Amino acid sequence: MQKASNGTRAGSRPDDQTGDRRGSRTVNRQVLADHVYEELLASLMDGRLEPGAAISIDGTARELDVSPTPVREALARLEHTGMVRRVALKGYRVAPVFTREDFAELMEARLVIEPVNARLACARLTPERLAELEQAVSDLKSAPRGPSFAEYKDYLEADERFHQLIAQQTGNQFMAAAYAALGGQVQRFRLFGGVGITDAEYAIAEHQSVLDAFSTGDPEKAEAAMADHVQKVRARAIADAPAD
Amino acid sequence: MQKASNGTRAGSRPDDQTGDRRGSRTVNRQVLADHVYEELLASLMDGRLEPGAAISIDGTARELDVSPTPVREALARLEHTGMVRRVALKGYRVAPVFTREDFAELMEARLVIEPVNARLACARLTPERLAELEQAVSDLKSAPRGPSFAEYKDYLEADERFHQLIAQQTGNQFMAAAYAALGGQVQRFRLFGGVGITDAEYAIAEHQSVLDAFSTGDPEKAEAAMADHVQKVRARAIADAPAD
DNA sequence: GCCGGGGCATCCCTATAGGATTTGATCATG
């Protein structure tokens, strides 16, 4: 229908300093696919794209005012995260909703991987990393916890950051990859979407326990604290699970 | 490797003479990116693409007689497997070689994930799946083990199939994803590239032990057998590690 | 002989065009 007066951008291509990411002298030419990727990820997380909805390549391209080529590349990357699914000649769709079985499987997997990560990370912890973990817990405590997405966004971000720091601190790229395969941040958003944060007090205390264990430098203690945390998260989530 | 069962939809596609004057590439009505993906994966595994080498998008497109667009999409998918790495505006390169540290990390991760997978899979094993596992071990025994890649290709394939079946049989999509994140087949090929199969006798016996444990239906036994296997694989690989 | 600059080729990245197919709506008919 509307050609969306985009003739302007097509002509003046040379240097679009619109994106003021890094001000250095390096030509700030960020790949468009990266931008599309982040944009789609944000749309997926804050609910603008509901599970099961179709993601049109051309439509997304028009919406973001780019050509379909970068959109295609961004979706190809997103596919591997499990957020979107692709059917051969039909296009992309947002992954279906999380069922109770899915949740149980996720927690089972986290219970296998995360305590081990905590043990490994604790064994080779540096003061700098410990400070980062403390910062994450501090952010967790100070983050707002309102009912809407915008209000608990920071809380989830700090939560994810805490666990991801531990995964990276293991120094084992494969354990970090295994944790990443669980969908970390993404799954966290999907779990709490529509439910909100109801267990912040308990969760914060458990994170603090893990952090304390790290401070003592006892890997066994860190492993146990993390296992305890994951188990309790599962128990609480099951208790007030949404009726799906 | 070909999927010959595409006669339903793809076959109904008439009019294949769309100006194709060049070659015999009329078939393959499945998405070209899939074809490019498999082709690149094969090239990576049999050593045609050495670690560190650049993968030119345009060059690959010319070589496979397609346009750069499908190549770009295939590479975007490959990036997530860890096989290739991408630098923002520089292109793609084959991931660097495996160091001893990388290998140690991989084995540490496998030692965490695979025994658990074995326990979970054993707990819910069906006769059909058991038969598939037996078939994999049988193939492992009968596969040739020559020095060249073509000769031990089937051996590695059966090995990977055995472990992957177990990961899938857990019924936990996240554990399967975590195992997949380790690179399964891919890493296996890279490990033995240039070394060849030297421990087939021991490895086959260990696989048989795992299979026997599955037959008894004792999850603890299966877990122990798998842990034993992974540990011994590590020990043997360290013993005759290539001088990198 | 040695060194620096310009032309040339290559490459990545994005946009645009067009073929093939599916989906949805509109309209005609039993």
Next chain:
DNA sequence: CATGATCAAATCCTATAGGGATGCCCCGGC
């Protein structure tokens, strides 16, 4: 009123074109 067919719009997929940047090689000057 219900149902089936036809047409148009949308969509996916691939190819092609062109802009910008980087690297290489040849060649002229010192």
